[in-house]
Amino acid sequence: MAGQLEQLLAKAQQPTTVAVIAALLIVAITTRLLTGAPESGSKGAHTAAQPGYYVPFLGHVPQMSLNGDSFLAGLREKYPQGIVSLLFMGKTHSIVYKPSLATLLMNKPHSVADESFVSKRLCVTNFGFKKSDLDLFQAFWDEVGKAYNIMLSGEGLANLVETTAKSLQSSIADFVTFNAYPSDQAEWERMAEADVVDHNGEQYVEAELMGLSKNFVAQTANPALMGTDFCKNFPEHPKYVWDFDAGFVLMAMGLPSWLPWWPLQRAQASKRRQLNCLYEYHEALGKWSKGEEPGHRWENLDDISILQKERVRIWEKHEVPTSVRAAADLGLVWAMNANSSPLVYWMLLHIYKDTVLLEQIREEIAPYIKGVQPKNLFGTGISIPPKLETFDIEGLSTKCPLLKSSYVETLRLYVSAWSIKYVQQDTTLGRGDDTYVLNEGTYAHAPHDLHQLDPKYFPEPHEWQPRRHVKEVMGEDGKITVTADMGSIRPYGGGAHMCKGRAFAMRELMMYTAAIVTMYDIRRPEGQEWSVPKTTKQAASRHPTKEMKVWIKRRPQPDEE
Numbered sequence: 001m002a003g004q005l006e007q008l009l010a011k012a013q014q015p016t017t018v019a020v021i022a023a024l025l026i027v028a029i030t031t032r033l034l035t036g037a038p039e040s041g042s043k044g045a046h047t048a049a050q051p052g053y054y055v056p057f058l059g060h061v062p063q064m065s066l067n068g069d070s071f072l073a074g075l076r077e078k079y080p081q082g083i084v085s086l087l088f089m090g091k092t093h094s095i096v097y098k099p100s101l102a103t104l105l106m107n108k109p110h111s112v113a114d115e116s117f118v119s120k121r122l123c124v125t126n127f128g129f130k131k132s133d134l135d136l137f138q139a140f141w142d143e144v145g146k147a148y149n150i151m152l153s154g155e156g157l158a159n160l161v162e163t164t165a166k167s168l169q170s171s172i173a174d175f176v177t178f179n180a181y182p183s184d185q186a187e188w189e190r191m192a193e194a195d196v197v198d199h200n201g202e203q204y205v206e207a208e209l210m211g212l213s214k215n216f217v218a219q220t221a222n223p224a225l226m227g228t229d230f231c232k233n234f235p236e237h238p239k240y241v242w243d244f245d246a247g248f249v250l251m252a253m254g255l256p257s258w259l260p261w262w263p264l265q266r267a268q269a270s271k272r273r274q275l276n277c278l279y280e281y282h283e284a285l286g287k288w289s290k291g292e293e294p295g296h297r298w299e300n301l302d303d304i305s306i307l308q309k310e311r312v313r314i315w316e317k318h319e320v321p322t323s324v325r326a327a328a329d330l331g332l333v334w335a336m337n338a339n340s341s342p343l344v345y346w347m348l349l350h351i352y353k354d355t356v357l358l359e360q361i362r363e364e365i366a367p368y369i370k371g372v373q374p375k376n377l378f379g380t381g382i383s384i385p386p387k388l389e390t391f392d393i394e395g396l397s398t399k400c401p402l403l404k405s406s407y408v409e410t411l412r413l414y415v416s417a418w419s420i421k422y423v424q425q426d427t428t429l430g431r432g433d434d435t436y437v438l439n440e441g442t443y444a445h446a447p448h449d450l451h452q453l454d455p456k457y458f459p460e461p462h463e464w465q466p467r468r469h470v471k472e473v474m475g476e477d478g479k480i481t482v483t484a485d486m487g488s489i490r491p492y493g494g495g496a497h498m499c500k501g502r503a504f505a506m507r508e509l510m511m512y513t514a515a516i517v518t519m520y521d522i523r524r525p526e527g528q529e530w531s532v533p534k535t536t537k538q539a540a541s542r543h544p545t546k547e548m549k550v551w552i553k554r555r556p557q558p559d560e561e
């Protein structure tokens with residue numbers, strides 16, 4: 001070791017090495033001195049300030065790569081105007097973090113600021129489309145995009161919500177089964193390495209909370225979108241989604257698929273597996289839509305969602321190849337699962353951690369969700385688990401401000417959506433003296449968590465505060481209603497491509513949290529306290545860096561009448 005150090009020092013002292021280091025330093029210092037510009041223009045539209053950088057052409061890439069979060073947070077403090085200009089690989093990128101400017105950016109029409117280049121790129125790098133697929137099928141592309149709106153309201157939304165609620169109602173008793181043998185356990189218990197433990201004569205199920213909650217949500221909610229056959233035939237599918245999501249950003253960077261990097265390789269493998277599952281699914285759906293026999297594994301395709309029925313109609317109308325249908329569904333299945341299922345974990349963690357909050361939420365939701373203990377007609381040898389009797393999803397999502405505020409706070413803290421637009425025409429952003437120029441050929445970004453974690457808007461921004469978004473609103477009749485809403489945060493992005501699953505996701509997070517909180521007590525294993533793990537960013541939401549084991553038991557429920 002000492003020998004290697006000496007060799008290194010000797011090398012560093014060689015004249016050529018010294019000359020190279022000196023030249024690099026001179027370039028870095030000169031670049032830093034010559035670059036950087038304050039905001040310019042006094043009347044009318046301003047040019048946003050650009051901080052100096054050290055490496056020509058690369059610009060601010062090194063700062064972003066080393067610690068992008070704290071670099072951007074520092075700029076937010078230094079430039080309170082809410083917009084700053086950075087240089088990446090010779091191109092100008094405006095970073096917008098003031099909510100009013102971000103809203104204006106999101107609302108720019110496609111002809112002025114285009115966002116579809118991002119989703120098109122992801123289609124190729126991540127979802128398995130060929131570049132030629134995008135050009136060939138432009139005609140159906142718009143129809144597919146419009147069909148997403150089915151999820152936002154009306155019958156399409158009701159179909160997803162009601163089917164998910166029914167599935168949850170019939171599965172909640174098996175969230176933990178108290179079976180010690182994996183072969184007798186539910187799929188989500190096996191994925192969370194569940195086991196039965198005895199403590200002071202009381203039985204608990206010990207399980208890893210993220211594994212248990214996200215797999216439970218995925219396994220029981222996906223049938224509403226994809227139909228029961230897909231989930232029955234591919235029970236391991238959620239595992240592929242998690243591996244895919246963990247390598248999502250690496251794939252989006254366009255790294256070569258042969259690169260021997262484990263998360264990238266694992267994500268590529270799970271992408272292939274998912275595409276195989278979806279190919280078989282679409283072959284069956286194609287036959288089913290023509291009234292042909294889809295095969296014995298696909299006997300219940302009638303129960304796919306209204307959205308999927310519409311998508312099948314579009315695929316058939318345009319005679320889209322099965323491989324393209326499978327790639328399009330890979331994007332949809334990822335969007336459905338990657339964010340909402342893991343977020344249930346964060347809601348549960350924070351609510352169970354605070355016993356006062358837990359009781360307040362149980363009290364608040366009690367009129368809309370009730371568990372009962374069915375009569376046991378089979379004798380003491382058989383134990384009958386409690387079941388959910390009342391389950392009013394609209395009541396839960398519109399009349400429970402504390403639960404709703406907890407949901408908004410979870411999105412604020414754990415979702416890091418980032419919208420990017422390519423400026424196709426010179427344009428401006430802002431009003432009056434707060435107007436900024438965006439030049440044609442540049443990029444404009446809204447990293448939404450920069451605002452979500454801004455202490456000027458959210459004091460103690462890194463603390464999860466369940467009451468942060470609760471407010472009192474006076475109605476036209478003069479009555480005051482307590483409510484909670486998203487306020488200025490944008491975890492679902494914005495503009496034409498704003499999340500189309502948001503209305504469903506809100507109800508999904510609220511219904512799963514409410515059902516688990518009503519039916520189960522969750523604590524840390526003996527001798528361990530609740531703590532909030534450190535997080536790591538995945539594609540859009542934050543994941544814990546450490547696993548968390550919990551002990552779970554059923555809550556006693558009143559007898560069924």
Ligand code: HEM
Binds near residue numbers: 332493499540
């Ligand atoms: C809390 C959970 C969720 C979060 C935080 C979230 C976030 C997002 C974000 C940030 C985008 C990109 C928006 C943009 O480009 O500006 C997006 C797009 C999308 N999301 Fe979600 N999402 C969630 C749940 C869901 C669910 C449950 C579904 C489906 C049931 C879904 C379906 C979609 C679709 C289809 C798009 C693409 C929309 C388009 O291109 O027009 N999302 N989502």
